[in-house]
Amino acid sequence: MHSSTSNSNNSGWGKSWLLGLLIALFLLGGLEFAWRINGHQPDIVDDQRLWAMERSKAGTSPKEIVLLGSSRIQTDISMATLRRFIPDYNIINLPIDGTCANATLHDLAEDDKFSGTVIMETTSECLMFGYDQKISQQSYVDYYHRVYNLNVEANRLIATFLQKNLTIINPYLNLIKVTGDIIRKNKWREPNYVTTYEDRSRLADYTKLDITENKAMRLIKTEGHYRKLLPRISTQLLQDQLASINTDVEKIINRDGKVIFVRFPASDEHWDMDERYFPRDKYWDTIAPLTKARILHFKDIDIINSLRCPDTSHLDVRDTVTFTSKLFNEISK
Amino acid sequence: MKKSEKIKDMTFNSYTFIIFFGMVLTLHYSPLNWKFKKFNVLVASYLFYAAWHPPFVILLLICTLADWFASKGIASSDTIGKRRFFLCIALCVNLSMLAFFKYANFLMENFIWMMSLFSIQYQPLKIDIVLPLGISFFTFQSLTYTLDIYKHKAQAWPSFLDFALFVSFFPKLVIGPITRAFDFLPQCQNPTNIDIAKVSWGFFLLILGLFEKVIMSDCLLAPVADMLFNEVGTPDIISAWTGTLAFTGQIFFDFAGYSTCAIGVALCLGFTLPQNFKYPYAAIGFSDFWRRWHISLSSWLKDYLYISLGGNRKGNVRTYINLFLTMLIGGLWHGASWTFVAWGGLHGLYLVIERFLKSIVPDSLVWTKLPVQFFFALITFIAVSFAWVFFRADSFGQAFTIITTMLTLGPDSPTIRIKYFYVPLTLSITAAILVSHWIMRERSLEAIIGKMPWWLRGIVLAVLMIIIVTCSGEDRAFIYFQF
Numbered sequence: 001m002h003s004s005t006s007n008s009n010n011s012g013w014g015k016s017w018l019l020g021l022l023i024a025l026f027l028l029g030g031l032e033f034a035w036r037i038n039g040h041q042p043d044i045v046d047d048q049r050l051w052a053m054e055r056s057k058a059g060t061s062p063k064e065i066v067l068l069g070s071s072r073i074q075t076d077i078s079m080a081t082l083r084r085f086i087p088d089y090n091i092i093n094l095p096i097d098g099t100c101a102n103a104t105l106h107d108l109a110e111d112d113k114f115s116g117t118v119i120m121e122t123t124s125e126c127l128m129f130g131y132d133q134k135i136s137q138q139s140y141v142d143y144y145h146r147v148y149n150l151n152v153e154a155n156r157l158i159a160t161f162l163q164k165n166l167t168i169i170n171p172y173l174n175l176i177k178v179t180g181d182i183i184r185k186n187k188w189r190e191p192n193y194v195t196t197y198e199d200r201s202r203l204a205d206y207t208k209l210d211i212t213e214n215k216a217m218r219l220i221k222t223e224g225h226y227r228k229l230l231p232r233i234s235t236q237l238l239q240d241q242l243a244s245i246n247t248d249v250e251k252i253i254n255r256d257g258k259v260i261f262v263r264f265p266a267s268d269e270h271w272d273m274d275e276r277y278f279p280r281d282k283y284w285d286t287i288a289p290l291t292k293a294r295i296l297h298f299k300d301i302d303i304i305n306s307l308r309c310p311d312t313s314h315l316d317v318r319d320t321v322t323f324t325s326k327l328f329n330e331i332s333k
Numbered sequence: 334m335k336k337s338e339k340i341k342d343m344t345f346n347s348y349t350f351i352i353f354f355g356m357v358l359t360l361h362y363s364p365l366n367w368k369f370k371k372f373n374v375l376v377a378s379y380l381f382y383a384a385w386h387p388p389f390v391i392l393l394l395i396c397t398l399a400d401w402f403a404s405k406g407i408a409s410s411d412t413i414g415k416r417r418f419f420l421c422i423a424l425c426v427n428l429s430m431l432a433f434f435k436y437a438n439f440l441m442e443n444f445i446w447m448m449s450l451f452s453i454q455y456q457p458l459k460i461d462i463v464l465p466l467g468i469s470f471f472t473f474q475s476l477t478y479t480l481d482i483y484k485h486k487a488q489a490w491p492s493f494l495d496f497a498l499f500v501s502f503f504p505k506l507v508i509g510p511i512t513r514a515f516d517f518l519p520q521c522q523n524p525t526n527i528d529i530a531k532v533s534w535g536f537f538l539l540i541l542g543l544f545e546k547v548i549m550s551d552c553l554l555a556p557v558a559d560m561l562f563n564e565v566g567t568p569d570i571i572s573a574w575t576g577t578l579a580f581t582g583q584i585f586f587d588f589a590g591y592s593t594c595a596i597g598v599a600l601c602l603g604f605t606l607p608q609n610f611k612y613p614y615a616a617i618g619f620s621d622f623w624r625r626w627h628i629s630l631s632s633w634l635k636d637y638l639y640i641s642l643g644g645n646r647k648g649n650v651r652t653y654i655n656l657f658l659t660m661l662i663g664g665l666w667h668g669a670s671w672t673f674v675a676w677g678g679l680h681g682l683y684l685v686i687e688r689f690l691k692s693i694v695p696d697s698l699v700w701t702k703l704p705v706q707f708f709f710a711l712i713t714f715i716a717v718s719f720a721w722v723f724f725r726a727d728s729f730g731q732a733f734t735i736i737t738t739m740l741t742l743g744p745d746s747p748t749i750r751i752k753y754f755y756v757p758l759t760l761s762i763t764a765a766i767l768v769s770h771w772i773m774r775e776r777s778l779e780a781i782i783g784k785m786p787w788w789l790r791g792i793v794l795a796v797l798m799i800i801i802v803t804c805s806g807e808d809r810a811f812i813y814f815q816f
Contacts, residue, residue: 011530011787012786012787012790013529013530013533013534013787013790014529014533015787015788015791016533016787016788016790016791016794017533017536017791017794018791019787019788019791019792019794019795020790020791020792020793020794020795020798021794021795021798022795023791023792023795023799024794024795024798024799024802027795027799028799028802028803031803146463149384149385149386149387151349151384151385154348154349155347155348155349158348158349159348162348168802168803169802169803169805171805173803174552174803174804174805175800175803175804176548176552176553176804180754184754
C-alpha cells in the first residue's frame with residue numbers, strides 16, 4: 001500500500017512521536033482509570049497458547065491431577081479449594097469451552113510420561129460423539145504438538161503479565177464492541193460476570209449478569225446441537241467410541257494413573273432438556289459403566305445435587321467451594 | 334491444512350517481536366563496523382525464522398547455498414550448456430523443496446483420486462508434512478539472483494554475507510514483498526547511519542500496518558467473513574454478499590498490513606523494500622489491478638514467467654494462453670488446492686477478456702470520463718470479490734454455493750445468516766475502502782503525511798496507537814503465512 005522510500009518532509013518527526021506517545025499514554029491511562037472506577041477488572045484471555053502452556057506441565061510429576069472437560073469444570077471447580085486439599089499436587093487445568101475432552105484424554109494416554117489422575121467432566125453426548133470435529137479438542141492438541149515452542153511460551157508469558165495488570169487490553173472492553181453495544185442496546189457494558197485466571201480457572205458471579213438473555217441463548221444453542229446428534233446415534237458408533245475411550249483409560253491406568261468421569265451439574269431447563277434428548281437411565285447409566293473409568297454423576301451426590309446453576313449449566317462462584325469440597329470427598333472415597 | 338487454520342509465531346503483531354526488534358535495532362545502530370551489523374541482522378533473521386520451527390532454518394540455508402554456488406557456476410561458465418546445467422541445479426533445488434513441502438500431499442491426493450476413476454483403491458502411507466513458513470517467498474526471491482545472472486542482467490555478487498542476508502532478511506522473509514536480489518544487494522554496500530526521519534517513517538509504517546492488520550482485518554472484518562466461510566450450509570443473499578465483501582476487505586488489510594509493517598521495519602534498519610500495494614481496489618480493469626495488488630509477485634510472474642513463455646511477442650492467441658497460464662501458476666503458487674488454481678484461472682480469464690475487449694473496442698474520450706472510469710473500477714472490484722470466494726472457500730462446493738447465492742435470490746430456507754448488525758458495518762467499511770482507494774489512486778501517502786504539520790502527525794500516531802491497544806480482536810496469524 002505504501003511506498004518504501006523515506007518520507008519527503010523530514011522535519012518534526014521527533015516532535016510528532018513525542019506528542020503522539022504523550023497523548024496515547026495520557027488517554028490510555030485515563031481510560032484505565034475510568035474502567036477501574038466503573039468496576040471493570042483485568043482479565044486473562046484464555047487461548048490455545050495458554051492451554052498449550054498448561055498442557056506442557058502434564059507428565060512432569062506423578063503427583064498430578066489433570067482437569068479435562070468443557071466450561072463446566074472450568075467454572076465449577078474452585079482451584080483454591082482443590083489446592084488446599086492437595087497442596088503437594090500439580091493441578092493442570094485443560095478444559096475448553098463447548099468441547100468434549102476425548103481428544104485430550106487420548107493425548108495424555110499417548111504420553112508415556114503422564115501417570116497422574118484425570119478428572120474428566122463428560123456427558124452421554126461426549127461419550128458418544130466426543131471425537132466430532134466441531135466439538136473435539138483435537139485442534140488444541142495439534143497446536144500443542146505442532147506449533148507450541150519457546151517463542152510461543154515467551155509471548156504468552158508477556159501477554160499474561162499484561163492482561164493481569166491492564167484493564168484496557170481486556171477484549172471484553174474492546175472499544176469497538178463497547179461502541180457496538182451502545183449503538184445496539186443503548187447501554188454501557190457492565191463489569192463482566194466471568195473472571196479468568198492465569199491457571200485457566202474461571203469464576204462466574206451471576207449477580208452481575210442478566211440471566212434471562214444468557215440462559216435463553218444457551219438453551220437454543222444446546223438444543224440445536226442435540227437435535228443434530230440424535231439421529232446419528234447407533235450401536236456401531238457407540239461401540240467404536242467406547243473402544244477408543246477404554247483403550248485410552250487402560251493406558252493411563254496401566255501406568256498407575258487414575259481416570260474419573262464426572263457428570264457435572266445442570267439444572268432447571270437445561271437438565272430437563274438433557275433428560276428429554278438423552279435421558280440418564282437410557283444413556284449415561286447404560287454407557288458410562290461400560291467405560292473402564294470410575295464414574296460419578298452429580299445427581300447421586302446429595303449436596304451437589306442440591307446446588308443450582310443460575311444459567312442452568314454452570315455454578316455461581318459462591319457455590320464452587322462447596323461443590324469442590326464435596327466432589328473431592330467423593331473422589332477420595 | 335484447511336484455509337481457515339493458521340499458524341501463529343513471532344510476527345510483527347507479537348510481544349516477543351517488540352523485544353527482538355529492540356535488540357536488533359540497538360545493535361544495528363551501535364558503533365560497530367558495517368560487516369558486524371550485517372552479520373547481526375543475518376543472525377537475527379535466522380532466529381526470527383527459527384522462532385516458528387527451528388529445524389526449518391536448514392531449508393533457508395540450503396536455498397541460500399544452492400543459489401549462491403549455482404550462480405557462481407553460471408558466472409564462471411563459458412558455454413551455454415554449462416550455464417544451463419547450473420541453472421537447472423538451482424531450479425531443481427528450489428522447486429523440489431517447494432514441490433515436496435507444499436505440493437506433495439496435493440499431488441498424492443490427486444493421484445489417489447485418478448486411480449479411483451479406474452476403480453483402483455490406492456492407499457499410500459499418509460505423510461504429515463508441515464509446510465515451512467514463507468517457502469514460496471524465499472525460494473522465489475533467491476531464484477531472482479540466479480535467473481538474473483543467467484540472463485546476463487547482473488554480475489555475481491562478491492559477498493556471501495550480503496547474499497545470505499538478502500535471502501533471509503527477516504522483514505520480508507515470510508510473506509514478502511518479494512524482493513529482487515539486485516534491488517537489495519547494492520544496499521548492503523554502504524553502512525546505514527541513523528536517519529531520524531527514515532526511522533520515524535519506518536515506525537509510522539509499522540504502526541499503520543499493525544492498525545490495518547489488528548483492527549481493520551482481525552477485529553472488524555475477519556469475524557464477519559468467518560461467519561460465512563467457517564460455516565457449513567447455505568447462506569441467504571445478504572449474508573453471501575456481506576461475508577464475501579468482508580473477506581475482500583480482510584485479505585487486503587491483512588496482506589497490505591503485513592507488507593506495510595515489513596517495509597517499515599526494513600526502513601528502520603536502513604533498507605528499502607519494494608512497494609507491494611498501491612490502492613488496488615481503485616483499479617480500472619484487471620491489468621491495472623495486478624499493477625496495484627501484490628505488485629512484487631505480479632512483476633515477478635511477468636518478468637520470470639510470462640516473458641519467458643513468450644509474453645505478447647508470439648501473436649494474440651499465444652498471448653492469451655501465456656496470460657492464462659501465468660495466472661494459473663500464480664494461483665497454484667498461493668496454495669496446493671484446486672480452489673487456488675480456480676482463483677488464478679478466473680483472474681487469467683479476466684485478463685484475457687480485458688485484453689480482447691481492448692483490441693476490438695476503439696479508443697474514445699468517453700473511456701476517460703470520471704463516471705465511466707469509476708463504473709469500470711466498480712466492475713473490477715466486484716469481479717475481484719467474486720474471485721476471492723474461490724480463494725477463501727474450503728471447497729468448490731462451498732464456493733459455488735456462495736456464488737450462486739450472490740447471483741440469485743438464494744435458497745428459500747438458508748442455514749447461514751450473518752447477524753444483521755454486521756451488514757451495515759461491512760458495507761460502510763467496503764464503501765470507505767473504495768472511496769479512500771479512489772482518492773489515493775494517484776497520490777502517495779508519504780507526500781500527504783509529509784505535508785502534515787508535526788502536531789497533526791502526532792495526533793494521527795496517538796489515535797492509531799490507542800485504537801491498536803484498546804480495540805484488538807482475536808489474535809490471528811497473517812493469511813499469507815499459509816503460502
